[in-house]
Amino acid sequence: MTYRVSVRKVPSPGGSPLSWDSVSINRLTDNLDDLLLTSGFDTKRVRNAVVLLHPNLVRPHRSRPASFTDPRVILATVELFRRYDAKEIQVGENPGFGFSARRAFFEAGLLEPLTKSGVKLQFFDEGEWVSVPNPNGRLFRDVMIAKPVLETDFFVNIPKMKTHMLTQVSLSIKNLLGIINDDQRILFHRNDIADKVVDLNMVRQPDLNIVDGLWAMEGQAPFHGRTIEEFNLLVAGSHTAAVDSVCCEIMGFSPEEVPHVQLGLNRLLPGWMTQNRLELTGDSIETVRKHFKRPVLSSMGQFHGVECIECGVCNGCLSAIRHSLDWLKDEIDLSELEPVTIVSGRPMPNIKTLDTWTGQLILFGNCAAEFQFFDMARRQKAIWISGCPPHVLDLANLIRERLKRSE
Ligand code: SF4
Known part of the structure; x- marks a missing residue:
């Protein structure tokens, strides 16, 4: 057929x-x-x-x-x-x-x-x-x-x-x-x-x-x-x-x-x-035929002022993070944010501890919850966004909310 x-x-x-x-x-x-x-x-x-x-x-x-x-x-x-x-x-x-x-x-x-x-x-x-x-x-x-x-x-x-x-x-x-x-x-x-x-x-x-x-x-x-x-x-x-x-x-x-x-x-x-x-x-x-521009999924190195650490992470979290950051960068100058590090995926055994990363730490997605067990001292300071994956706008909403509060 x-x-x-x-x-x-x-x-x-x-x-x-x-x-x-x-x-x-x-x-x-x-x-x-x-x-x-x-x-x-x-x-x-x-x-x-x-x-x-x-x-x-x-x-x-x-x-x-x-x-x-x-x-x-x-x-x-x-x-x-x-x-x-x-x-x-x-x-x-x-x-x-x-x-x-x-x-x-x-x-x-x-x-x-x-x-x-x-x-x-x-x-x-x-x-x-x-x-x-x-x-x-x-x-x-x-x-x-x-x-x-x-x-x-x-x-x-x-x-x-x-x-x-x-x-x-x-x-x-x-x-x-x-x-x-x-x-x-x-x-x-x-x-x-x-x-x-x-x-x-x-x-x-x-x-x-x-x-x-x-x-x-x-x-x-x-x-x-x-x-x-x-x-x-x-x-x-x-x-x-x-x-x-x-x-x-x-x-x-x-x-x-x-x-x-x-x-x-x-x-x-x-x-x-x-x-x-x-x-x-x-x-x-x-x-x-027209060669359509490809979408870029990773956020690593793409947003000045926002550090993104992508460990053993799958497309679900990558896409949700990138959606949120693309969305935010149209609204605000991300480089003027307080330093923030977004960590997604799973830790590996000899990974650096959370306190080595810059600024406010955001653990994104259910897999990233495991990072907390590697450094109990910082446990209260990281913000965890739950979900597998979280909603595509959860990260954008969180950062917007923090900005409002700081104003
Ligand atoms: S939390 Fe879910 S969507 Fe995110 S990296 Fe883990 S398995 Fe993938």
Whole structure:
């Protein structure tokens, strides 16, 4: 069996993720129609069907218009499935980490236009969850999936094309994190996130993936990346791993550099590496390729005035620390802070004692709690941030709080 993936550079529809009109949505709808027909999509599959669209709306904010699925793409997809005679169109998301879906739709500027156009909004975090057995999963025995995802006739995944601090890229495979319950979402946000997201893809493969690269994001995404305006690329295909492997190549990554995509190919499409199972239609990868700036995960030596000591630490804590420091450096001059040392990971037996490090000591993550046992005298002076990993903004909030108090 081959998997078809369709790639299209489209003319600029006009407007932006923050402002658009019906002319730009109609123009984009025509381009999407062309993309799907080129990908071999059979429109009869959605006639009289309930169609659920799942965009990426993780902490949308007007200052980061390329970090979430472009509202123009969502509205054009709604329009397109209407043309294909879908019975009902729904749009659903769970942004996770304490950010409500209702707020995410509002911040993305979608609450009103989608409601007005008769779309049924599915706030997954306010609805029911169903535990689905996952016999072939490596990490998750059962996965808590939002009920509408299991009930819909046709499930459309609409991720954003962007790099990602923790997983190198965030595309179709990873976007399925938005259909699971928060209790499971926060778990395994470490190196094992790669197997975790592939497990999710085993439970419910979307029927169609449309990757939104109208505006894309590179570097320290999703919160501190650089916006690539007017990239105007759309990619569509039926299998998440096949689509993501093509998107990686477009972004200048080899799939082997991206653990969850490589695992996705190995585990979801056995034989992919040895047989030619990709059928590419539309534009060639070479003609649309752009080398996206890679995200940098480590904070060591990157922030003047903040010493970061990374011992036996995994990607979960590294990503959370880097997120917080990237966030803070946009707000304050870090070099003017009182000296601070952030220690993450596990100590080794002959490690220096805590009092050799400069300034206020912050032990970050559950693993770092072990440092306290090496130097009982300093035990009261280190601040410990618990979690495995802690929330990405815990460190930023702590430093902000200390600054406020010192003022
Ligand atoms: S606490 Fe340890 S295992 Fe957990 S994310 Fe941090 S370094 Fe990884």
